Amino acid sequence: MQLSWFLFITLLGFLSLFKLTFNLLKWVFITFIRPPKNLKNYGSWALITGATDGIGKAFAFQLAQKGLDLILVSRNLAKLKQVSNEITSVHPTTKIKVFDVDFSSDDVLARVKVMQEVIRDEKLDVGVLINNVGVTYPVARFFHEVDEEVWTKVVKVNVEGTSLVTKL
Ligand SMILES: NC(=O)c1ccc[n+]([C@@H]2O[C@H](COP(=O)([O-])OP(=O)(O)OC[C@H]3O[C@@H](n4cnc5c(N)ncnc54)[C@H](OP(=O)(O)O)[C@@H]3O)[C@@H](O)[C@H]2O)c1
CATH class of the missing domain: 1.20.5 (Single alpha-helices involved in coiled-coils or other helix-helix interfaces)
Structure with missing residues (x-):
């Protein structure tokens, strides 16, 4: 026992x-x-929304360093071109396409469709999506204190915009 x-x-x-x-x-x-994943196995292009500042811009540099070509999406064409130049000055072989899409605007669907057509026509093999675009309230507030115009824009950009791009 x-x-x-x-x-x-x-x-x-x-x-x-x-x-x-x-x-x-x-x-x-x-x-x-x-070993780390070879992101190029998913496709040679990465699409980044909100690519001209902060986290999105940092992702753009990191992915260029890993050898991916980039599709950068934000509102401001001048900023997009500037970021594109900054990246190619460090990574000269990176191919970059930029699209100005304002995800809070009424013509967002049409703008996303333009992007979709270019991607399809030029057969850009997009394997990585960094769907980073996002806005929030200008100052911290409880939800019931936020103006309707502000929170509807947050939903339009953060939920509708990112969903449209994911679908694309
Ligand atoms: N930073 C943080 O601590 C933190 C914390 C939690 C979550 N996040 C989330 O992480 C993401 C990135 O944050 P971040 O701090 O890097 O943001 P950020 O520095 O403010 O950059 C936002 C990017 O989105 C673009 N953008 C803003 N509104 C847009 C619109 N209506 N249409 C198209 N592009 C637009 C801006 O480009 P243009 O101005 O050129 O259009 C910019 O490239 C956001 O989704 C944010 O909510 C951030």
């Missing part, structure tokens, strides 16, 4: 130790050994 308890508890201890060791090795593999 005592022996079977001893064996049972030893087995439990062994299983716990095995699980712990397995998780440790898995962590070491994921953190230090596993």
Whole structure:
């Protein structure tokens, strides 16, 4: 009786130790050994919305560094061209296309369709989408305090705009 308890508890201890060791090795593999994904395997172009500032712009540089060609989308054509020049000055082989689309405007559907046609006609193989465009309130507010004009714009840009691009 005592022996079977001893064996049972030893087995439990062994299983716990095995699980712990397995998780440790898995962590070491994921953190230090596993090769990163080659994003170009998904397609040679990446499309980034909200690409002229902040996080979107940083993504554009990172993806260019990884060898992807870029489709940059934001409202302001001058800013888009400037960011495009900044990227090609560092990564001269990167091909870049820019599209000015204001996701809060009424003609957003038409503008997105133009982009869709160019992508289709020029057979741009888009494999990565960084659907980063987003706006928020100018100052922190509880939702019931936010003017309708402001929150409807947030929904239009952050929800409708990004959904349209995902569908595209
Ligand atoms: N930064 C943060 O701490 C933080 C935290 C949580 C979530 N986020 C989210 O992360 C995303 C990026 O944040 P960020 O801080 O990098 O933003 P950001 O610096 O304000 O940049 C926003 C980008 O979106 C573009 N944009 C703004 N309104 C647009 C519109 N109506 N149509 C088309 N493009 C528009 C801007 O370009 P143009 O002005 O040239 O059009 C710009 O390229 C956003 O979705 C944000 O909500 C950010």
